[in-house]
Amino acid sequence: MAEILKMTQPLITAEAVSRSYLKGQHQVPVLRGVCLAAARGEFVSVIGQSGSGKSTLLHIMGLLDSPDVGEVLLAGSRIDNLNRAARDQLRNHVFGFIFQFYHLLPELSLLENVMTPLMIRHSIFGFLKRRREIRDAALSILQQVGLEHRLKHRPSELSGGEMQRGAIARALVGQPEILLADEPTGNLDADTGAGIMELLNRLNQDQGLTIIMVTHDNAIASQAHRTVQLVQGRIQAAGREITTDPQQSRTA
Amino acid sequence: MYKLLLCLRYLRTRYIALACIISVMLGVATMIVVNSVMAGFTTEMRDRLHNFLADIVIESRGTAGIEDAAMQMDRVKAAAGQYIAAMTPTIEIPGMMTFTDPWSGETYTSPIQIQGIDPAGKAQVGPLQDYLDSYNRILEDGVEVRPALRNREEPLGWELTAEGEKHFRMVQERNRLFLEDQQSGQPDPQPQDPQPEMESPVFDSEPVPVADNETPQQEPAPEPIFTNDDSQPQEPGGPLPARIYLGEGLISFMARNPETGRQQKIMMVQPGDNVILSTITAGTPPDVTKFQATVVDTFRSGMNEYDSSIVLMNLDALQKYRGMHLKNAISSIHIRLTDYSHAPKVLAALEQAFPPGMVNIRTWEEKQGMLLSAVEVETAILNVLLFLIIAVAGFGILAIFYMIVVEKTRDIGILKSLGASSGGVMSIFLSYGLGLGITGSAAGVFIGLLFVEYINEIEDVLSWATGRKVFDEKIYFFLEIPTHVNPWMVFWVATGAIAIAVLASILPARRAAALHPVRALRFE
Numbered sequence: 001m002a003e004i005l006k007m008t009q010p011l012i013t014a015e016a017v018s019r020s021y022l023k024g025q026h027q028v029p030v031l032r033g034v035c036l037a038a039a040r041g042e043f044v045s046v047i048g049q050s051g052s053g054k055s056t057l058l059h060i061m062g063l064l065d066s067p068d069v070g071e072v073l074l075a076g077s078r079i080d081n082l083n084r085a086a087r088d089q090l091r092n093h094v095f096g097f098i099f100q101f102y103h104l105l106p107e108l109s110l111l112e113n114v115m116t117p118l119m120i121r122h123s124i125f126g127f128l129k130r131r132r133e134i135r136d137a138a139l140s141i142l143q144q145v146g147l148e149h150r151l152k153h154r155p156s157e158l159s160g161g162e163m164q165r166g167a168i169a170r171a172l173v174g175q176p177e178i179l180l181a182d183e184p185t186g187n188l189d190a191d192t193g194a195g196i197m198e199l200l201n202r203l204n205q206d207q208g209l210t211i212i213m214v215t216h217d218n219a220i221a222s223q224a225h226r227t228v229q230l231v232q233g234r235i236q237a238a239g240r241e242i243t244t245d246p247q248q249s250r251t252a
Numbered sequence: 253m254y255k256l257l258l259c260l261r262y263l264r265t266r267y268i269a270l271a272c273i274i275s276v277m278l279g280v281a282t283m284i285v286v287n288s289v290m291a292g293f294t295t296e297m298r299d300r301l302h303n304f305l306a307d308i309v310i311e312s313r314g315t316a317g318i319e320d321a322a323m324q325m326d327r328v329k330a331a332a333g334q335y336i337a338a339m340t341p342t343i344e345i346p347g348m349m350t351f352t353d354p355w356s357g358e359t360y361t362s363p364i365q366i367q368g369i370d371p372a373g374k375a376q377v378g379p380l381q382d383y384l385d386s387y388n389r390i391l392e393d394g395v396e397v398r399p400a401l402r403n404r405e406e407p408l409g410w411e412l413t414a415e416g417e418k419h420f421r422m423v424q425e426r427n428r429l430f431l432e433d434q435q436s437g438q439p440d441p442q443p444q445d446p447q448p449e450m451e452s453p454v455f456d457s458e459p460v461p462v463a464d465n466e467t468p469q470q471e472p473a474p475e476p477i478f479t480n481d482d483s484q485p486q487e488p489g490g491p492l493p494a495r496i497y498l499g500e501g502l503i504s505f506m507a508r509n510p511e512t513g514r515q516q517k518i519m520m521v522q523p524g525d526n527v528i529l530s531t532i533t534a535g536t537p538p539d540v541t542k543f544q545a546t547v548v549d550t551f552r553s554g555m556n557e558y559d560s561s562i563v564l565m566n567l568d569a570l571q572k573y574r575g576m577h578l579k580n581a582i583s584s585i586h587i588r589l590t591d592y593s594h595a596p597k598v599l600a601a602l603e604q605a606f607p608p609g610m611v612n613i614r615t616w617e618e619k620q621g622m623l624l625s626a627v628e629v630e631t632a633i634l635n636v637l638l639f640l641i642i643a644v645a646g647f648g649i650l651a652i653f654y655m656i657v658v659e660k661t662r663d664i665g666i667l668k669s670l671g672a673s674s675g676g677v678m679s680i681f682l683s684y685g686l687g688l689g690i691t692g693s694a695a696g697v698f699i700g701l702l703f704v705e706y707i708n709e710i711e712d713v714l715s716w717a718t719g720r721k722v723f724d725e726k727i728y729f730f731l732e733i734p735t736h737v738n739p740w741m742v743f744w745v746a747t748g749a750i751a752i753a754v755l756a757s758i759l760p761a762r763r764a765a766a767l768h769p770v771r772a773l774r775f776e
Contacts, residue, residue, distance in 0.1 A: 056770075059769075059770050062669070064668070064669055064769045064770050064773070065768075065769075065770045084673070084674065085673060088668075088671050088672065088673045089671065090671075091668075091669060091670065091671040092670065092671025093671070097669045097670070099773070103662065103665075103666045103669075103773070104666075105258070105663050105666060105667075106663075107258065107261035107262065107265050108257070108258075108261065112257065116667075116670055117670045117671060119257065120667070120670055120671050120672050120676070121671070124256060170670070174671075
């Protein structure tokens with residue numbers, strides 16, 4: 001796998017990305033020229049303290065935000081300056097997001113929540129035509145994350161771990177190429193968090209899903225192929241390939 | 253798809269949306285009810301105006317009138333005969349009526365409009381029989397208190413009913429006794445009436461109307477060709493040659509019965525009584541002429557204007573008393589058409605048929621133009637005001653939607669992170685507004701129509717609950733509240749309400765669409 005990674009060009013690259021926010025009357029720089037690349041099938045974790053800009057980096061890479069300076073490249077072509085519709089399409093097709101607070105829609109059942117990205121993708125008629133297909137896709141994803149018995153439940157009736165697994169299912173149902181995870185375990189106890197990490201690892205290994213994960217927890221971060229440390233909007237320690245232990249390489 | 257799903261879910265799970273729906277519903281229902289009742293009253297009023305006036309009225313310009321009714325009617329027939337269902341000659345002239353109120357003994361004089369008619373002809377032009385008291389039974393709270401005095405088949409004429417005849421005789425007898433008493437110099441003016449008094453309780457222990465017995469002696473001869481004898485009964489003691497139908501409003505008033513505590517109509521003059529009419533003669537300049545007339549009947553058309561001013565009188569007697577020396581002179585011809593839509597054609601044809609300047613030819617709508625347009629303006633203003641109610645509901649939707657958008661900020665961020673476009677998010681809230689508008693309008697239409705359907709029952713309940721009559725049929729002369737539902741009105745009210753709901757949701761929807769996804773996600 002390592003060989004393949006080195007041969008291919010990075011799937012997603014953030015090039016010298018800077019971003020500052022206006023707080024009151026002051027420009028507060030959050031990112032100051034950050035470069036980050038992830039190859040296809042790579043699991044990268046970004047670690048940093050609160051306010052280090054790691055979430056902003058994730059948002060910029062996932063086209064939820066745009067950089068003041070710098071570029072975001074997907075498979076070599078720039079995507080951050082595309083028009084709004086194209087960016088919406090990319091978010092729907094290429095990226096999957098999971099958040100610390102799960103962010104499931106409270107009015108919808110778990111199944112409906114998982115189907116949402118596909119509903120967004122298709123028009124009403126398209127959806128009605130592919131209804132069964134979409135439902136099957138959602139069901140099989142929910143089975144993968146182990147929630148097939150909770151389809152009709154509202155998010156408020158689920159536990160934190162279940163909600164996060166539901167959120168992962170929702171992120172994956174559109175078969176994205178890159179999963180962007182913002183503190184996926186941040187709101188969970190250690191055991192449940194470990195379960196979620198296991199799930200992410202499995203997805204990465206079994207399906208070759210590219211994952212960029214942001215966390216402040218070293219123990220969690222160290223489960224990725226590689227960690228990048230972000231301090232005050234700059235990359236401090238990068239490129240450390242870790243935990244490519246022989247066992248994992250073999251399974252991949 | 254997600255738009256529809258979310259929109260439906262928001263509709264179902266936000267109870268605050270119920271407030272929007274209710275406000276739209278109330279606005280729509282109010283507009284439908286008010287419009288239907290207004291339309292009902294207007295239709296009813298137009299019918300009444302119309303029925304009394306006939307479709308087209310040809311009027312002479314001067315008070316002397318036009319000669320030879322038969323010839324004029326032939327002329328009308330020749331010009332537009334195929335469109336005409338019926339016509340009748342009429343004399344319309346202002347006058348005064350003097351009568352004595354048996355309750356107070358006072359003598360009243362009120363201005364009137366005398367219409368000389370041929371009752372059979374008038375009945376063909378309008379539903380005169382429906383208006384005359386003797387042809388209709390009297391109902392009180394749906395209970396018959398007096399049957400009709402005349403059979404419907406009985407042709408209209410100037411004869412008194414049996415009751416009227418009796419009353420007439422009684423009055424004559426009493427007058428005679430009173431005169432005898434006066435002549436024999438008895439100090440007590442109270443007649444010892446041999447007849448039972450319950451016939452006419454209104455005359456109980458009342459002095460005999462002064463006018464009835466004294467005026468004929470004072471009355472000067474209006475024209476040399478008529479002698480005083482003309483105003484005397486043809487047969488001694490019989491009814492006078494001048495016979496009239498009195499508008500009920502002229503001689504009645506509402507008073508509370510102290511025993512039952514209810515409003516009752518008190519009639520000051522009854523069929524069989526004589527009253528004095530004064531009007532002007534046909535000469536130039538006109539003189540005042542006055543004569544006695546026997547009241548044959550009273551009528552009530554439901555149009556207060558008519559009921560409190562019009563006195564219908566036999567045409568030939570009016571011609572005579574007014575000294576109209578032209579042969580069979582009349583002042584107007586009332587025409588009923590087979591189909592009112594022909595009116596413009598008939599009008600044009602009649603204009604051609606009559607010499608210019610001789611007569612005015614107008615439709616009833618033109619004659620009553622002021623009143624009709626006043627009602628129209630009233631309805632229009634009321635509609636504007638009521639639409640403001642729905643506009644208020646619109647602002648309610650605006651405020652509530654803003655609240656929902658703020659509440660849903662994070663969800664909007666999530667949807668955007670999942671690839672929803674700004675337009676998509678906007679359309680969630682627009683269709684939410686549309687959904688509220690449709691639901692509210694549908695409920696409003698339903699409730700409004702239900703209310704209109706059962707308005708009389710509702711009126712009963714309200715009357716019972718408040719203890720006073722909300723809708724007094726004695727005033728309006730309807731047993732029930734008239735309503736008229738115009739489907740187009742319902743359609744436009746509902747559409748307008750939906751449009752307002754959508755318009756009100758535009759601003760919040762735009763705000764939702766403009767939310768930055770990251771800021772929306774950070775929103776807690």
